Amino acid sequence: MRTQRQVVDYSLQKRAVLRDVRNGRISPLEVCDASPYLKNAATFHGEPTDERCPICRRENLTLVHYVYGDELKQSAGQAHKAAELPVLAMTLRECQVFVVEVCRSCSWNHLIERYALGRDALVDDEPPMQWKTGSDSHVWEGRR
Ligand SMILES: [Zn+2]
Numbered sequence: 001m002r003t004q005r006q007v008v009d010y011s012l013q014k015r016a017v018l019r020d021v022r023n024g025r026i027s028p029l030e031v032c033d034a035s036p037y038l039k040n041a042a043t044f045h046g047e048p049t050d051e052r053c054p055i056c057r058r059e060n061l062t063l064v065h066y067v068y069g070d071e072l073k074q075s076a077g078q079a080h081k082a083a084e085l086p087v088l089a090m091t092l093r094e095c096q097v098f099v100v101e102v103c104r105s106c107s108w109n110h111l112i113e114r115y116a117l118g119r120d121a122l123v124d125d126e127p128p129m130q131w132k133t134g135s136d137s138h139v140w141e142g143r144r
Pocket of ligand 1: 054057105106
């Protein structure tokens with residue numbers, strides 16, 4: 001079952017940033033600015049990947065999933081483990097997930113993807129309700 005909806009991919013923006021770093025147009029310091037909170041989230045809630053950090057190449061990237069939504073109340077904007085996302089998808093009507101990649105070595109970080117999750121998102125996949133069962137011509141029968 002597909003649960004991710006309205007996926008927005010930020011890989012083009014990421015590639016543009018990395019190109020600018022290689023060209024020397026922006027300093028690595030400007031893009032390696034993960035906050036202590038983000039690095040903590042990567043340590044405690046992150047998903048390890050097989051992808052090397054494009055900046056320092058010392059460590060593999062970690063993905064952090066931030067979840068936003070009115071129903072989450074005070075926990076909106078918190079990082080969640082990937083394993084918790086299917087549970088959120090079933091319990092919430094709608095939330096937004098922001099996936100950020102982080103290097104815990106040099107602090108490189110970039111938003112890579114955003115998508116909607118939740119029960120409402122699942123309902124959207126169904127075909128429109130069939131309100132036309134039978135023929136409209138029946139309505140006027142019996143009035144002649
Ligand atoms: Zn790095």
